[in-house]
Every structure is written in structure tokens, then in C-alpha cells.
Amino acid sequence: MKTINHLKPAIVILGSIFLASCGNGDKAAQQQQGPPPATPVSVYKVAAEPVTTVDSYPGVVVALDEVQIRAQVGGFITAVYVKDGQKVKKGQKLYEIDRTKYQAAYNAAKANVQMAQANRDKAKKDAERYKNLAAQDAIAKQRVDYALTDLANAESQVAAAKANLSSANNDLQNAMIVSPLTGTIGISQVKQGSLVAPSTTILNTVSTGHPIAVDITVNQADIPHFISMKNNPQAVKDSLFTVQLQDGSLYKRQGRIIALDRAVDPATGAITVRIGYPNEDGRLIAGMTVNMKVLNKSTENELVIPYKSVIEQLGEFNVYVVADSNKAEQRIIKIGKQFDKNVVVKSGLKAGELIVSEGAQNVRPGAVVKF
Incomplete structure (x- = not known):
């Protein structure tokens, strides 16, 4: 038992010597290997050039020019003069609305104009006669005033009758719907016999x-x-x-x-x-x-680099710039529009700088690269 107790310190000492010798060996091996080798990459020289993107x-x-065709007067469609999708010219007939009542209204208005004109002519003659009699002191001046008043009223009636005739004529003309421009007409929204309302019903579009x-x-x-x-x-x-x-x-x-x-x-x-x-x-x-x-x-030249050289990390864009002693320096850039295989650089780089264009996935910040 005593012999075993004396052997334990000796074993511990030998183990320590062995570990120390191994540690010194690893350090020596590392010193013999030297720094890690340079990482092979391809580089691109940043340059400004005219840029055209799409x-x-x-x-x-x-x-x-496009016009919706609407009826300006109401009634039943009595005729359709064009086919769907047809080429039409300005003023060409498209649709006809029943003109019977509009023709009658026009005839009545025309007769009223003739009646008003006849009354006006009579009042004019009466006024002239009374004026001559008054000049001879044959009638009272008041009677002349009455005659002139009747003439003025007759003139107003003629004007009103002509206005009614113009309105009736417009309605009659609007019962015939014509194309407002030269172009192509669409598919008709109404057929012959359809009832249309003024200003609301869309007949077609040209x-x-x-x-x-x-x-x-x-x-x-x-x-x-x-x-x-x-x-x-x-x-x-x-x-x-x-x-x-x-x-x-x-x-x-x-x-x-x-x-x-x-x-x-x-x-x-x-x-x-x-x-x-x-x-x-x-x-x-x-x-x-x-x-x-x-x-x-672009109005001015812009910096352009290959898009494959850009590394995106957490919403930021980076490239490796080849700095002094060929060491790779990671730099944040702001990019613009992408076109073809390139991208515009808005900030972060200068013309003439070298960046890693291929092999960036093997590069670490501060690592030496060769190209």
C-alpha cells in the first residue's frame, strides 16, 4: 500500500510534462503554417456611365374622342340606320324617333307665327293711320298711344311665336339622331320599337x-x-x-x-x-x-456595378471594397434602379474603386483577396 501512494505523484508529474510538450508542439505548428491564404475573387472597377433603364x-x-349617344326627345325608335361596330361619319343618320307629334307641333308653331305676323301687320297699319289722323287733329292723341301699344304687343307675340317655332323645329330635328363625329359605333343598346327617354337612355357610343x-x-x-x-x-x-x-x-x-x-x-x-x-x-x-x-x-453619368456583387443583409445592401494590401472592406451602399445585370449606385462608392464582383460569399471582412 505504501508503494502505491508513492507512485501517484510521479504519474501526475509525467502527465503534466506530456501535456506541456504537446501544447508547445501545436504552437510551433501554427507558427510554421503562417497567415491564412488569400481568397481568390474577381473584381470590378467602379465607373460612371450613361444609364438607360426601362x-x-x-x-x-x-x-x-368618345361620345355617348342619348336621345334629346322621348318616344319610340322607328328606325335604326346603322349596324353594330360600323364605321360612321359625322352627321350620318343613326336612329329615328317617332316624329309624328313633333311634326304636328312644328306645323302648329309655324301657323302661330303666321297668325302673329298678320296681327302685327294689322296693328302696324292701324298705328300708321292713327298717327296721320292725329297729325291733322282728327283724333285724340290717346288713341294713337293705344295703337302704338297694340303694335308693340303684336311684335312681342311674333317674337314669342318664332321662339316656339324654333323649339318645335329643334325637337323635330332631334327626333333624327345623327353621329356627332367620324369614328366607330358600338353595339346598340336599343332596338327598333324601344321606348327612349330624353337625356337618360344611352342608345350607343361612337x-x-x-x-x-x-x-x-x-x-x-x-x-x-x-x-x-x-x-x-x-x-x-x-x-x-x-x-x-x-x-x-x-x-x-x-x-x-x-x-x-x-x-x-x-x-x-x-x-x-x-x-x-x-x-x-x-x-x-x-x-x-x-x-x-x-x-x-439619365441626364448625367451614374455609377454602375454588377448586381451580383451586391450583398443584402437585414434590409441593407453591402459590397466588398478592395482596400490597401488587398484587404476586403465591407461597405454599405444605396442602390438605384436595376437594369440588365447591373444596378445604379446612389451612394457609398466612388469611381475608380475596386469591388469584389465574384466570390464574395467566400470573403470575410478584413480578409486578403487575390485577383
Whole structure:
């Protein structure tokens, strides 16, 4: 038993010596390995260049001229002169409302005018005769005054009768409904024999198809940009506005801004911009929904980097900048519009700086890179 007690301190001492020798060995190995090797990457030199991006807006095709056809007088439709979807010219007959009572009213008004004119002529002759008699002191002056009053009343009656005749004539003419413009008529909302009410019943709609327009809604912050494009005489030549149809095809004709709405919608902070297009072949139809492609050309050169070099972390955008001694420095940047495979940098970088464009996933802040 005593021998065993003497052996325990010796074992502990030997173990300590062994551990110490192993620790010194690891340190020596680390000193022999040196710093970690540089991480291979590809780099990109930041440069400023002209930038053209394409902004996309949902749009609606609208007719520049469109009129709802309503009856101005009431009655039954007695004739329909056009077919649905037909091309019509201004002044062409479209519908006829039963004209019987309007013709009768016109004839009566015309007769009243003739009667009033006859009474006026008689009063005029009486007034002239009494004036001559009064000049000879053959009648009292009061009688002349009465005759002149009768003449004035007769003139008023003629004017009233003519006004009634004009109103009756308007009603008679309005019983024949004609096209207010040259364009295409839609599908009729009434048939022959239908009863229509004045100013309320919509009979049909006529609209022009050439030229035509597309309405888009843009943020109020973009108003100065769109005003500058509106005033740009090269807008059509530069093809700033291109319509993409629902089948993905592009409308070949080029448009220009013809109007900005009078006010910004306070509820949305947006304004409507109207872009006009020639439409001889009728490919654009009012009511169609399209995608408007708007070229956005920068007025000054902007910093551009490959989008794949950008790292997004917690809502922030970062890149690795190659600093002194080829050490990677992580930097926060603010980005602008993305186009093709590149993105505009608004702040955080300067022209001429090198950034890691490929291999950033293997880089750590402060690490040495090689390229």
C-alpha cells in the first residue's frame, strides 16, 4: 500500500510534462503554417456611365374622342340606320324617333307665327293711320298711344311665336339622331320599337380609333421627368414609349405625351399621363389593358456595378471594397434602379474603386483577396 501512494505523484508529474510538450508542439505548428491564404475573387472597377433603364407602367387604351349617344326627345325608335361596330361619319343618320307629334307641333308653331305676323301687320297699319289722323287733329292723341301699344304687343307675340317655332323645329330635328363625329359605333343598346327617354337612355357610343391614346398613372415625384419628356421634340424619334400587349408583342408605332392631368390625386399621390399613338390598322382598341415601357435616360453619368456583387443583409445592401494590401472592406451602399445585370449606385462608392464582383460569399471582412 505504501508503494502505491508513492507512485501517484510521479504519474501526475509525467502527465503534466506530456501535456506541456504537446501544447508547445501545436504552437510551433501554427507558427510554421503562417497567415491564412488569400481568397481568390474577381473584381470590378467602379465607373460612371450613361444609364438607360426601362420603367414599366400598367396602362389603359382610351379613345381621344368618345361620345355617348342619348336621345334629346322621348318616344319610340322607328328606325335604326346603322349596324353594330360600323364605321360612321359625322352627321350620318343613326336612329329615328317617332316624329309624328313633333311634326304636328312644328306645323302648329309655324301657323302661330303666321297668325302673329298678320296681327302685327294689322296693328302696324292701324298705328300708321292713327298717327296721320292725329297729325291733322282728327283724333285724340290717346288713341294713337293705344295703337302704338297694340303694335308693340303684336311684335312681342311674333317674337314669342318664332321662339316656339324654333323649339318645335329643334325637337323635330332631334327626333333624327345623327353621329356627332367620324369614328366607330358600338353595339346598340336599343332596338327598333324601344321606348327612349330624353337625356337618360344611352342608345350607343361612337368613338374615334385613330389616333388613340394610352393612360398611365405615375407618382407625383416623377412629374418633372414626364414634363421634360413631353417637351422633348425627340421623344418619338428616341422611342421613349413602347406599348406591350397582353400577348407579349410590342406595338410598333411610337407615341408621345399629349397631356398630363390637371391635378394630382391626393388620395394616391399619383397623376395620369396620356400618351398618343397613331392607330391606322385599329390594333389598339379602347378599353384594352397594356404594359407601357418607358425609357428612362439619365441626364448625367451614374455609377454602375454588377448586381451580383451586391450583398443584402437585414434590409441593407453591402459590397466588398478592395482596400490597401488587398484587404476586403465591407461597405454599405444605396442602390438605384436595376437594369440588365447591373444596378445604379446612389451612394457609398466612388469611381475608380475596386469591388469584389465574384466570390464574395467566400470573403470575410478584413480578409486578403487575390485577383
